[in-house]
Ligand SMILES: Nc1ncnc2c1ncn2[C@@H]1O[C@H](COP(=O)(O)OP(=O)(O)O)[C@@H](O)[C@H]1O
C-alpha cells in the first residue's frame with residue numbers, strides 16, 4: 310500500500326533521515342521506534358506529504374505521493390506530535406472547525422463529531438474549552454480530529470507523550486479498535502518499546518536517521534539469539550564496580566542507570582561468579598542479579614550501544 | 620476560508636483583551652495629548668465698553684467664528700474667570716480698538732486675537748462700503764449690506780490657490796495630529812498580534828492540519844490576512860467614531876473620507892506584519908521586534924510629532940519608506956489640508972505598492988523558511 314524508497318532528508322549538514330526503506334501493507338499496524346532525535350518525525354512529515362524529501366520517494370499504490378498529494382491527503386489522517394488544537398475553543402468547536410476544513414457540513418458533521426467524541430471518550434467534556442483539559446484528554450482530542458474524514462491510513466507521531474497511564478492505555482486500545490473494527494492501517498511512532506511491542510504487527514527501529522532493524526517483534530528479538538541480558542540491581546553502585554564490569558573481556562555492552570546495570574554477554578557465558586567477586590572488591594552489596602528475556606530495548610542496546618531512552 | 624475567519628472571531632470574542640487594551644490606549648493617548656478637539660469649542664469671555672456692544676456687525680462676525688464661543692459677560696466677571704483659570708484669555712471690545720486680557724500664554728491666544736481682528740476688519744470694510752455708497756438712511760444701509768453679503772457668497776471670479784509643499788505654512792492641529800498619530804501607531808500592534816498566531820499554528824501543527832485538508836494554502840493565508848485586516852480596521856473605526864460621535868469632533872466634514880482612506884494604511888501594515896512574521900524565528904523574537912519597529916516607525920513617520928519639524932536628512936529619507944508617513948499624510952491631507960483625490964493618490968499608491976510587495980515577500984519567505 311505504502312512504500313518508502315531510499316528516503317532521505319537533509320537539514321544543512323545533518324541527515325535527519327537517511328536512505329530509509331519501508332513498506333506498509335493494508336490493515337497493518339506498523340511501529341516506528343527510536344529515541345528522541347532519531348528522525349521519526351521527519352520521516353512522518355515526508356510520509357504525510359508535508360515535507361519534501363531531499364532524495365528518495367514515498368509511493369502510495371505505486372505512485373509517488375508528491376505527484377498528487379491531494380488524493381493521498383484525502384485518505385490519510387495525521388496526528389502530529391504536538392497538540393494541534395485551538396486551546397481557546399471547546400472540543401466541539403475544534404471538531405467543527407477541522408470538520409469544515411474537510412468540507413463536512415450539517416448533520417453529517419454533527420453525527421461524525423458525536424461519534425468521535427464517543428470514541429475518544431470526551432462526550433461529557435465536549436462543551437469545555439480545551440485549555441482546561443488534562444494532557445491525556447488533549448491527546449485524545451488530538452487523535453479525534455484526525456479521524457473526522459475517516460482516513461484509511463492513520464499516521465501517529467508519539468501520541469502518548471507526557472500523559473497518565475489510563476489515557477495511555479485508552480489510546481492504545483483505541484488504536485487497536487480502529488485497526489480491527491474499521492480496518493485502518495496505522496503507522497505508530499514511539500520511543501516506548503512496550504507500546505510498539507503491544508500494538509504493532511511489524512516494527513522498524515531508527516537511530517540517527519538510519520533504519521537499524523525491522524521485522525516482527527519476534528524477528529527482531531531473534532537478532533539477540535546469540536546474546537543474553539543480565540540485569541544487576543543494587544542501591545550502592547559505584548564507579549569501581551562499573552569499571553570492573555566494563556573492562557571484563559566477555560562483556561559486550563553495558564548500560565548503567567542509578568540503581569541498575571544492564572549488560573550483554575554471549576549466551577553461553579555465565580557471569581555470576583565474576584559479578585559477586587567484583588561486588589566484593591568494590592565493597593558493595595547486590596540486591597539482585599538475573600538473566601532477562603530480551604526486549605526491544607535490549608535489541609536497541611545491542612545495535613547501538615545506547616539505551617533507547619537516553 | 621470563511622470558517623477560518625469565523626473561528627478566529629470566535630476566539631477573539633473569548634479573549635478580546637489585547638484588542639481592547641490597544642484601542643483604549645489609542646483613545647487615551649489621543650485624548651490626553653491631543654485634547655478632545657477643544658480647539659473648536661473654546662469659550663472666550665468677552666466684554667464690551669459702552670456702545671461697542673451695540674455694534675451688531677462686530678457681534679455677528681464674532682459669533683460666526685467656528686473655533687470659539689464668545690461668552691458675553693461684564694468686565695468684572697471676565698477678569699474673575701481669567702484669574703481663576705477658567706478661561707485662557709478674554710477680550711474687551713471698544714468701538715475702534717480692542718484689548719486682550721491674557722491669563723495663560725497658549726497657542727489659542729493668538730488665534731483668539733486673529734478672530735477678533737477678522738471681526739474688526741469685516742466691520743470696517745462694511746462701514747467703508749456704507750460710507751462710500753452714501754447710504755444715509757437705515758433702510759438703504761440694510762439693503763446695501765445684504766447685497767454685499769450676497770455678493771461675497773458668490774464672487775464674480777474665484778482665485779484658485781495651488782499649494783507648493785515647501786512654501787506651505789504648516790497647519791498643525793494638535794487634536795488631529797495625536798488622534799491620527801496614536802491611532803496609526805497602536806493599530807500596528809493590533810494587526811501584528813493578530814498575525815502572530817500563524818507562527819504558533821505552524822509550530823503546533825495546526826497549520827499542517829489545514830494544509831492536509833482540502834482547504835487550499837492560499838485560502839489559509841488570505842483568511843489570516845483578512846482577519847487581521849478587519850481587526851485593525853475595526854479598531855480604527857471605533858476610535859474615530861468615539862471622537863466623532865462621542866466627543867463631537869467634526870473632522871472638518873471629512874469623517875467618511877477619513878474612514879475610507881484608512882484602508883490603504885491598514886493594508887500596508889498587515890503586509891508589514893506578515894513580512895515580520897516570516898522573518899522572525901519564533902514568538903519571543905516577534906514580541907521583541909514589534910515594539911521596536913512600531914515605535915521607531917511612529918517616530919520617523921511623524922505619528923508623535925509633525926514631520927515638518929524634523930530636520931535630519933537621514934530621518935527624512937527613512938520616513939519615505941515608512942507606511943506611517945503616508946498614512947499620516949493621507950489623513951492630515953484630507954482633513955486639514957483639503958487635499959484633492961489626485962493629491963491623495965500618491966500616498967495611497969505608495970501604501971498599496973508597499974502592501975503588495977511586502978505581502979508577496981512575506982508569504983514567499985514563510986513558505987521557504989518554515990516548511
Ligand atoms: N526543521 C529542521 N531543521 C533542522 N534540523 C531539524 C529540523 N527538524 C528536525 N531536525 C533535526 O533532525 C533530527 C531528527 O529530528 P526528529 O525527526 O524530530 O526526531 P524524532 O521525531 O525521532 O525525535 C534531529 O537531530 C533534529 O534536530
Ligand SMILES: [Mg+2]
Pocket residue numbers: 346349350351390466467
Ligand atoms: Mg518526533
